[in-house]
Amino acid sequence: MKKFASLLVSLFAVFISSCNSKSEEYIDPRGTDYAGSESCIQCHKTQYDMAIKSSHFKATAPAVLGNVSGNFDSGDHTFIYDKNTKLVMEKDGDSLYQVLYQNGKETSRYKFDIVFGIKHAQTSVYWKNNNTYELPVSFYHSINNWGTSPGFPADKPYFDRMVVKDCYTCHSSNASSRIVNQNSAEKNFMAMDVEDIIDKKTIVYGIDCERCHGPAKQHTEFHLKNPNVKIANSITSFKTLNRQQKLDACALCHAGNDGMKLKSRFDFKPGNNLSDFYRETRSINDTAQFDVHGNQFRLMAQSKCFISSEKMDCITCHNPHDNASKNMTSYSKICMSCHQTMKHSDKTLKSMPRNLLTDNCVECHMPKKASNAINFQLSNNKKLSNYILRTHKIGIYANTKK
Template identity: 25%
Template sequence: MKISKVAIIVFASLLILIALGAALVRWRGFRASSTPNAFETAVARSVRNFAIPRTENHKTNPLADDPVALQQGRDAFLARCSSCHGIDGRGITPIGANQYPRVPDLHSTPTQNLTDGDLHYIIEHGVQLTGMPAMHSQSTSESWKLVTYIRSLHSGTLKEMSSKEYIASSARYVGSESCQRCHASIYERWKKTPMANVVLDPKTHSDAIIPDLRTNTIAPFTVDQVAFVYGSKWKQRYFTKIGEDYYPLPVQWDVGNKKWLKYHVPDAGADWWTAYYPSGNMQRPTGPTCDGCHSVNYDIHTKQVTEWNVGCERCHGPGSEHVAHPLRTNILNPSEMDDVASNDTCIQCHSQGQPRDGFIEGKAYDWPVGYHVGLHLADFWKLEDVTLGQTDFLYFADGTAHKNRMQGNDFVQSVMYRHGVTCASCHDVHGTKNYAQLRKPADKLCLDCHGSGSPNGPHTATIEEHTHHKADSSGSQCIACHMPKIESEGVPGSFVRSHTFRFISPAMTDKYKMPNPCTSCHTDRSTDWANKQLLSWATTSPWRVTR
């Protein structure tokens, strides 16, 4: 009798629980827009972790310290995972943010606390009742490469980040050569990049000066007058030293056209700082206008630097603590920062702006004095304003940059920036064999995230259907239309690519007199012809063509 009574109570309790559950489902529904509560999240994680076999749990990643595996893992992540997890792994995507449960932030502590074996098992087998599919890779190494990449996303705890910021404020700058001992392969790649060779002393680099100085009839000078040579790709300028200051000589070499040109920044209608300096080149020192970005740790009082050129500590902060005790927790790393801070590392110099506080000790500086990686760039620097509808020295009428060194001004306007893409998503400043230190050739890089059928677009079966140009032709390259070479590099005929990633229609050329990619390539055609061609494409919205 007692057993029957207990059974009835248990059965009744189960019915009540089922009824409550049904009522909850009825009230709440099976909608993915709901956010799992903390209890549900904790239970789900516990069940998932419990379901991972113990034999898998204790596996270690055989590719953990393999830089090639890291790069391949990144490529695989962008191609197979980023549509849900996002370019930056934080899961803030149209798909990831609307799944139930939400796509996890791969930087977060709960994810990073999983063992290598846990991550490998989840990647290989997926997770039931979630959006996480099974990868079922042909080779288990593919999944281990993804584990290697996911580990690189570790952002650190708040305590670790606070420790890094404290160390950055107390450590000393020691120079890039101090990094070579442990990072020899990266150091050797970096030494060959433009970053490491912005300015060169011709006394120690005998091949630094490109032209024959005897051919200079505009403003002749001798090699003994040159303290630094600046640039080698588009133009080359020459700085002389007077006291502790450097000054630009009034002539430059046009690398592309192989000829000498006068060099003088116009007194009006050009850079904002010219209004606060005398007209002559020998009265415009490069310290306030250039040297802060062409060096590490430029001191505006002593005019001394830790090293010239863009060295390791320009992006990683002072390294004395890290050199003495090489730990991940005592050096700053832009790849472990949020996307804004990571991009600020590059934007500090690849932008046109003005110091937030105006003059610094009575001088006009054309770089963010006081900023170093890890701080908030916006506290020190404001980007130049744009007046839409008006083309000026800095911008075209639609807000696209008009001159060089404005990649940051462009990029912050882009959809890419808003979705967490960083400069390092495409560029490896440590050096690659590709143009502009791209991680891959441009088209392959773009197609990692924008391949046919990708939720990121284009929404066509093939790239050719999107571009309406033959495969492998110049017109079928993503950068041909979305990153046209329209921004002046300072000498006639030399241009760099825009970084807004917007398509500039021929109609905008008619309206704003700015170049468009169609007639910039088809130079024998008119904007009217280009407009008609675009309107004839079924995949092109007429509203994008005629605006």
């Protein structure tokens, strides 16, 4: 009996230690085909160091201090709805909140749990019942201040807009959801009984290496075992993809969101065709204006440069591991690699000294435009502000000179 007990104890110890060693090993929520970005550093430090700082990697993040933009507790940190109602950004220890005050009294508080966006704007969500809900006020860099979240009212606070999985498919690398039948006794399936919940533990924040390159565990293991092999194994090379496949790898998230979905965006791997994921409802030649927000692909596809060159893609101008360059001269060099000669009229040539003209192709031919899909309102005066991005429809525009 005593022997048996000690056997049990030692078995238990083995069990515990095996659990420990297992939990130390990183298990990717996407499954065993994925290695996780951290594992790429050892062999691809250049790409890693650049990408980790990029907006792609920060497209979603846990809302811990340092990831959240905007003022809390001091400076501009209050959104006033009316004389009795205000929303205040507050910090409490390591947590951040939007706190609602009515007639001077705190009536509710909502925690910043996940942030979306980094470059121009940042909106945040809080967890409630295994789903995320958007906070009513967002941060905008153009005004360096808080404003209403897109589509939210400026006269009353609203906390019930669910941020569904669809948002995560463009802003993260994974988020698994489950359909939960809330009332299984009910024979009559009503939409209300069935709820799609997001599994918190399965979120892989940001757009990581394997979101663009596909699962790379096998690639990683092969090269760890075969350090002398310098030719890539078990990974799709972008060099072998045709133009449409290269475009699709970016258009997955940069071609708007009005197509009919056939498959989850999360299932897309480089080399797949986007047409297997979406049925487009609008033709590329649609005279309708595609929005400057979220639809770089369709705008670019309407440009003569794209149509006539038969080779322009996103990588022509962007390093996929880096942010858009702030240096407009660098883009001009790319324009001039195809446009050695330009027929500018005397009027245009007189409008700008030659050296400025050759450095600023983008200012005139890809001007900044206001989005029709997104605008926001400020506290107090409720002034409507535009959300401004650069158009990717390269063309000749009137009155664009500065």
